[in-house]
Amino acid sequence: MNDEVFAAVAADAAERLVAHWRALAAAELPVVPSGPPGTTLKALPEQAPEKGEDLAEILDDTWRTIVPQLVHWQHPGFLGWFPTNNSPASVLAELVTAGLGVQGMMWSSSPGATELEQRVCDWLARALALPQRFQHASGQGGGVIQDSASSAVLVAVVAALNRASVGRWRAHGTEGRYRVYCTAQTNSSVPKAVRIAGAGEAVQVPLLPGTHEMDPAALAARMDADRSAGLIPAAVVATVGTTTTCATDPVPEIGAVCQERGVWLHVDAAYAGSAALCPEFRDGNAGLGHADSYAVNAHKWMRTGIPCDVLWVADHTALTDAVGLTASYLRNPASESRTVVDFKDWQVPLGRPMRALKLWYVxxxxxxxxxxxxxxxxxxxxxxxxxxxxxxxxxxxxxxxxxxxxxxxxxxxxxxxxxxxxxxxxxxxxxxxxxxxxxxxxxxxxxxxxxxxxxxxxxxxxxxxxxxxx
Amino acid sequence: MNDEVFAAVAADAAERLVAHWRALAAAELPVVPSGPPGTTLKALPEQAPEKGEDLAEILDDTWRTIVPQLVHWQHPGFLGWFPTNNSPASVLAELVTAGLGVQGMMWSSSPGATELEQRVCDWLARALALPQRFQHASGQGGGVIQDSASSAVLVAVVAALNRASVGRWRAHGTEGRYRVYCTAQTNSSVPKAVRIAGAGEAVQVPLLPGTHEMDPAALAARMDADRSAGLIPAAVVATVGTTTTCATDPVPEIGAVCQERGVWLHVDAAYAGSAALCPEFRDGNAGLGHADSYAVNAHKWMRTGIPCDVLWVADHTALTDAVGLTASYLRNPASESRTVVDFKDWQVPLGRPMRALKLWYVxxxxxxxxxxxxxxxxxxxxxxxxxxxxxxxxxxxxxxxxxxxxxxxxxxxxxxxxxxxxxxxxxxxxxxxxxxxxxxxxxxxxxxxxxxxxxxxxxxxxxxxxxxxx
The missing domain is CATH 3.90.1150.10 (Aspartate Aminotransferase, domain 1)
Structure with a gap:
C-alpha cells in the first residue's frame, strides 16, 4: 500500500469525526444501539479478504457497520459508569503517536518518549498538588502511565508483596501468607488484582457505621489479628471516590495504621483524583503523606482518551525491585549507568507505545x-x-x-x-x-x-x- | 477548545507523518538520537501551562522537541530487538478509534466493539491456520486482544493456576505450591509474569543438547519430581521463535507431556507467530492441538501498531473463571443472558478501548x-x-x-x-x-x-x- 492516499483519507476521517462529534453534541444519535447480540457479527464476513481494500472504503464501512452498534461514551446523554471522556487534543495525539510508531520499553529504545513521560507525570503530580516525593524530580519517586487503574493497583500490590517478603516473594511467591485489605465498596479491579497477584481473596475491612468508608480501627484490629495468626499484612488499598457512591476512605487514619505496621498503602483515585486539579476539591489529597502509591485515570475525567492511568510511587525502587527483569538482549550502557528510567520495570508489559504524548497534548x-x-x-x-x-x-x-x-x-x-x-x-x-x-x-x-x-x-x-x- | 480547528490540524499532522515516513524511507534521519540522558527533560518546561495553547503550536513542538529524541522503529536501518512495525491503515484506525472514544469493557458498554473483536480474532486464527477450537465461532474458545505478550502470558498463567487448584487458588492464592515451567531462552516477560502471578521463580527446564529448545523428557521428569515433592505443576510456557535466536520448542512433544499430566500449555509465538500467515512458515503450528492458549503480537510483524497482541484460548471459561469478576454497577441483562462476550473477564484491566478496529483495518x-x-x-x-x-x-x-x-x-x-x-x-x-x-x-x-x-x-x-x- 502506498502512503500517498493516507493523508487524504486521514483528513477525511478527521472531518467525519468532527461531524460525528457535532451529531453527538446535538443528540442526533442514540446513546445506546438497538441491535440484539449478533448484529455486528452478522454484518461482518466470516473470512478476512485475500486482496487489499481501499482505506476510503474501510472508513465508509466503519460508519456503516460499526458506529451504529457502539454505545457513545462521548454523547451528552451518556451518564453511565464513570465518564471516559475525550478531546480533540487527545485524538490528535493518538494520531501522531501511532504515526511515529515507536516502542518505549526502555530509555534507550526511545529516550524522548521516556523523558516526556517523566516530565508529564511530574506536571500532573504538581497540578494535583500531590506530595512532592511522587515526582521524578524528587529523585526517589515518580509517575508512570499504565493502561488502567486495574494494572496500577496490580503492580502496586506486587511491589507491596515483594517489600513485605524481604526478598522471599520473588523466589517463593505468595505462599498463602500475605494479606491485602480493602472494603466491599472498593472497585472490582482491586480484588481481581489481588487474585491475579496470587494472594487469594482480598480482605474486606468493615465500614464505618452509616458510611461507605473503611473503618481504620477495624483495619488495625484485623491486621493485628492476621499477624498473630502468622499471616503477613502486605498492602491496604484505600479509595478516593468509590465507584458506587464516590465515597472516600479516611486516608489519613488508614495511613497512620499502615505506617505503624510498615504496610504499603495504595490510594485508588481513579475517578475522583482528577477533581484535585481544583483547589476546592482537594479533600481527597489529605493523608497522602503516608501513601506509597497513588493512581488516577486521566482517561476518566481529564479529557484524555482511554487508556491513560497515571500511577505514582513514593519509592520507585520498590516497584523496579519487584517487576524489574532484564535479559541479554535488553542490556545497554544507559540502563547500566543507572542514570535513566526504564519504564518496562514499572509495569506488567515489556513493550509499550509512547504513552505520554497524549497527556502532554491535553x-x-x-x-x-x-x-x-x-x-x-x-x-x-x-x-x-x-x-x-x-x-x-x-x-x-x-x-x-x-x-x-x-x-x-x-x-x-x-x-x-x-x-x-x-x-x-x-x-x-x-x-x-x-x-x-x-x-x-x-x-x-x-x-x-x-x-x-x-x-x-x-x-x-x-x-x-x-x-x-x- | 473548539472542534473546528481539529480537522485542519489533524490533516496537517497526517501530511507531516507522510513526510516523516518519506524521510525515514530515504534514511534522511538517524535511527538513534544523539542526545545524552536529560536532553528532552531539559527542553521541556517544569510546569504545565495555565492557559491553553494552540494545537498547531503543540504539533510544531512535537517535531522540534520530541521527534529528534526518538529511536525510529520504522526506519530502514532499525534491526533492533524484534520489529514493532506499522502501516498507514493501522495509523488511520488509531485516529478513528481515538475519535470515537468508546470503552469496550463489556458487550453492553459497546456491542459493536466486542463483536468486531470476536470476528477479527476469528479471522486471524483462520489466516494463521490455528486449530479451529481457538475460534469464537467454535463456541468454546476464542481470541482477545491484549496489550502485550506479557499480559497474555500473565492471564494464561493465572487461568492455569486457577484450573490446577480446582477452585482453591481464588481464595488462597498460590500458597507456594504451584510451578510454571519454561527455559532459560524464554522471553523475560514469562518469568516476570510468573512472579507477578505470585508463583515465584519459573522453573527453567534444561535444553535439548546442542539446541536452544526445551527438552520434553527433562520437562516430564521435572514435573513428576515436583509432584512427588507435593508441588503442583500448573503451566508450561513453550516458545515458537525465542527472542535471542528464534528457536522453537518441540511443541508436539511438550504438548503430549502436558496432556498426560493435565497441565496447561501456553504457546508464546509473539514474533514468529505472524509467519504462519504463509503456508511455508507454519512449522510453528505443529502440536497446537494440545495447547490451551496461544499468543502472537500482531504489533510485531503484522503491520499493526503497538499495542496489539492476540491471545487465543481453547476454553474461554478457564479464563473467565479465573479473572472474571463483577459488581452491582457492572450487572446487565446481556451479560446475565450469557449470550455475549464481556472482554473485561478475559484480561487484567476492567476498562479497555475499542481494541479491534486497528487489526480490522490492517x-x-x-x-x-x-x-x-x-x-x-x-x-x-x-x-x-x-x-x-x-x-x-x-x-x-x-x-x-x-x-x-x-x-x-x-x-x-x-x-x-x-x-x-x-x-x-x-x-x-x-x-x-x-x-x-x-x-x-x-x-x-x-x-x-x-x-x-x-x-x-x-x-x-x-x-x-x-x-x-x-
Whole structure:
C-alpha cells in the first residue's frame, strides 16, 4: 500500500469525526444501539479478504457497520459508569503517536518518549498538588502511565508483596501468607488484582457505621489479628471516590495504621483524583503523606482518551525491585549507568507505545485552567441534576458527590421498573447499582458535550418514564 | 477548545507523518538520537501551562522537541530487538478509534466493539491456520486482544493456576505450591509474569543438547519430581521463535507431556507467530492441538501498531473463571443472558478501548496476500543479509531463522568492540545479546521501509566498522 492516499483519507476521517462529534453534541444519535447480540457479527464476513481494500472504503464501512452498534461514551446523554471522556487534543495525539510508531520499553529504545513521560507525570503530580516525593524530580519517586487503574493497583500490590517478603516473594511467591485489605465498596479491579497477584481473596475491612468508608480501627484490629495468626499484612488499598457512591476512605487514619505496621498503602483515585486539579476539591489529597502509591485515570475525567492511568510511587525502587527483569538482549550502557528510567520495570508489559504524548497534548491544549473549568462545569451539572431530582416528588437523591448523582424512586419496585424502562431507552444511559442492598441509578456527569440543556432533556426523559409507571 | 480547528490540524499532522515516513524511507534521519540522558527533560518546561495553547503550536513542538529524541522503529536501518512495525491503515484506525472514544469493557458498554473483536480474532486464527477450537465461532474458545505478550502470558498463567487448584487458588492464592515451567531462552516477560502471578521463580527446564529448545523428557521428569515433592505443576510456557535466536520448542512433544499430566500449555509465538500467515512458515503450528492458549503480537510483524497482541484460548471459561469478576454497577441483562462476550473477564484491566478496529483495518487494507507478501519480503532480506555476512571473512552467522540473523566476529573481543562501535553509530540499530555465553549481534528484518538497498547500506556500515578494528 502506498502512503500517498493516507493523508487524504486521514483528513477525511478527521472531518467525519468532527461531524460525528457535532451529531453527538446535538443528540442526533442514540446513546445506546438497538441491535440484539449478533448484529455486528452478522454484518461482518466470516473470512478476512485475500486482496487489499481501499482505506476510503474501510472508513465508509466503519460508519456503516460499526458506529451504529457502539454505545457513545462521548454523547451528552451518556451518564453511565464513570465518564471516559475525550478531546480533540487527545485524538490528535493518538494520531501522531501511532504515526511515529515507536516502542518505549526502555530509555534507550526511545529516550524522548521516556523523558516526556517523566516530565508529564511530574506536571500532573504538581497540578494535583500531590506530595512532592511522587515526582521524578524528587529523585526517589515518580509517575508512570499504565493502561488502567486495574494494572496500577496490580503492580502496586506486587511491589507491596515483594517489600513485605524481604526478598522471599520473588523466589517463593505468595505462599498463602500475605494479606491485602480493602472494603466491599472498593472497585472490582482491586480484588481481581489481588487474585491475579496470587494472594487469594482480598480482605474486606468493615465500614464505618452509616458510611461507605473503611473503618481504620477495624483495619488495625484485623491486621493485628492476621499477624498473630502468622499471616503477613502486605498492602491496604484505600479509595478516593468509590465507584458506587464516590465515597472516600479516611486516608489519613488508614495511613497512620499502615505506617505503624510498615504496610504499603495504595490510594485508588481513579475517578475522583482528577477533581484535585481544583483547589476546592482537594479533600481527597489529605493523608497522602503516608501513601506509597497513588493512581488516577486521566482517561476518566481529564479529557484524555482511554487508556491513560497515571500511577505514582513514593519509592520507585520498590516497584523496579519487584517487576524489574532484564535479559541479554535488553542490556545497554544507559540502563547500566543507572542514570535513566526504564519504564518496562514499572509495569506488567515489556513493550509499550509512547504513552505520554497524549497527556502532554491535553495538558497543553487545555491548560490547567481549561481542565479545571471542565471539572467545575461537570460538577455544576451534577448540582443541577441533583436539584431537579430533589424537587420532584417520589424521587430521592441517595448521594451526590462531585460529578456523581445517585438516586432512586420512593419504592424499590419503582426503581427497578425505572431501571428497566431506561435500559430500553436509547437517549440516556444511567448505570443501575445497589447501595445498602437497595437498587439505585447512578448518573455520572462528565461527557464533554453534556450541558445544562442536556441535563434538562435527560431529566425530562427520566421523569416521563417515572410518570408512566403510576 | 473548539472542534473546528481539529480537522485542519489533524490533516496537517497526517501530511507531516507522510513526510516523516518519506524521510525515514530515504534514511534522511538517524535511527538513534544523539542526545545524552536529560536532553528532552531539559527542553521541556517544569510546569504545565495555565492557559491553553494552540494545537498547531503543540504539533510544531512535537517535531522540534520530541521527534529528534526518538529511536525510529520504522526506519530502514532499525534491526533492533524484534520489529514493532506499522502501516498507514493501522495509523488511520488509531485516529478513528481515538475519535470515537468508546470503552469496550463489556458487550453492553459497546456491542459493536466486542463483536468486531470476536470476528477479527476469528479471522486471524483462520489466516494463521490455528486449530479451529481457538475460534469464537467454535463456541468454546476464542481470541482477545491484549496489550502485550506479557499480559497474555500473565492471564494464561493465572487461568492455569486457577484450573490446577480446582477452585482453591481464588481464595488462597498460590500458597507456594504451584510451578510454571519454561527455559532459560524464554522471553523475560514469562518469568516476570510468573512472579507477578505470585508463583515465584519459573522453573527453567534444561535444553535439548546442542539446541536452544526445551527438552520434553527433562520437562516430564521435572514435573513428576515436583509432584512427588507435593508441588503442583500448573503451566508450561513453550516458545515458537525465542527472542535471542528464534528457536522453537518441540511443541508436539511438550504438548503430549502436558496432556498426560493435565497441565496447561501456553504457546508464546509473539514474533514468529505472524509467519504462519504463509503456508511455508507454519512449522510453528505443529502440536497446537494440545495447547490451551496461544499468543502472537500482531504489533510485531503484522503491520499493526503497538499495542496489539492476540491471545487465543481453547476454553474461554478457564479464563473467565479465573479473572472474571463483577459488581452491582457492572450487572446487565446481556451479560446475565450469557449470550455475549464481556472482554473485561478475559484480561487484567476492567476498562479497555475499542481494541479491534486497528487489526480490522490492517487485515482489510493489506488483505491476507499483502500481509504474506510483507513477511516473505522481510524473510528474503534476512536471507540476503545472512549471505553477505557469510561471504565475508572474519564474520560468522550463528543463527538465521525467518527475519532474524544472529552473527558475530571471529573473536569475542572483536564482537564486543563491534557492538560498541555500532552503539555509537546512528544509522543502524542491531541488538547485542549473548548466545551460549558468547556475545552476538542480532539483526531483525521487519521495519516497513527496509529494502535490498537498505540491507546493502547496513552491511557496508557494519563492514566498515569491522575494517576499522584491525
Amino acid at each position: 495538558m497543553r491544549a487545555h491548560g490547567l485552567e481549561g481542565l479545571r473549568e471542565a471539572i467545575r462545569h461537570d460538577v455544576s451539572l451534577a448540582v443541577l441534576l441533583a436539584r431537579l431530582i430533589e424537587a420532584e416528588g417520589g424521587f430521592e437523591v441517595v448521594v451526590h458527590r462531585l460529578g456523581l448523582v445517585v438516586f432512586r424512586r420512593d419504592t424499590d419496585a419503582r426503581t427497578r421498573d425505572l431501571v428497566e424502562r431506561l435500559t430500553r431507552d436509547p437517549v440516556v444511559l444511567c448505570t443501575p447499582a445497589t447501595v445498602d442492598g437497595r437498587p439505585v441509578l447512578r448518573a455520572a456527569l462528565g461527557s464533554p458535550y453534556t450541558d445544562e440543556a442536556a441535563v434538562h432533556r435527560i431529566w425530562s426523559t427520566i421523569r416521563s418514564h417515572a410518570a408512566a409507571q403510576d | 487485515m482489510r487494507a493489506h488483505g491476507l496476500e499483502g500481509l504474506r507478501e510483507a513477511i516473505r519480503h522481510d524473510v528474503s532480506l534476512a536471507v540476503l543479509l545472512a549471505r553477505l555476512i557469510e561471504a565475508e571473512g572474519g564474520f560468522e552467522v550463528v543463527v538465521h531463522r525467518l527475519g532474524l540473523v544472529v552473527f558475530r566476529r571471529d573473536t569475542d573481543a572483536r564482537t564486543r568492540d563491534l557492538v560498541e562501535r555500532l552503539t555509537r553509530d546512528p544509522v543502524v540499530l542491531c541488538t547485542p545479546a549473548t548466545v551460549d555465553g558468547r556475545p552476538v549481534l542480532r539483526a531483525a528484518l521487519g521495519s516497513p521501509y527496509t529494502d535490498e538497498a537498505a540491507v546493502h547500506r547496513i552491511w557496508s556500515t557494519i563492514r566498515s566498522h569491522a575494517a576499522a578494528q584491525d
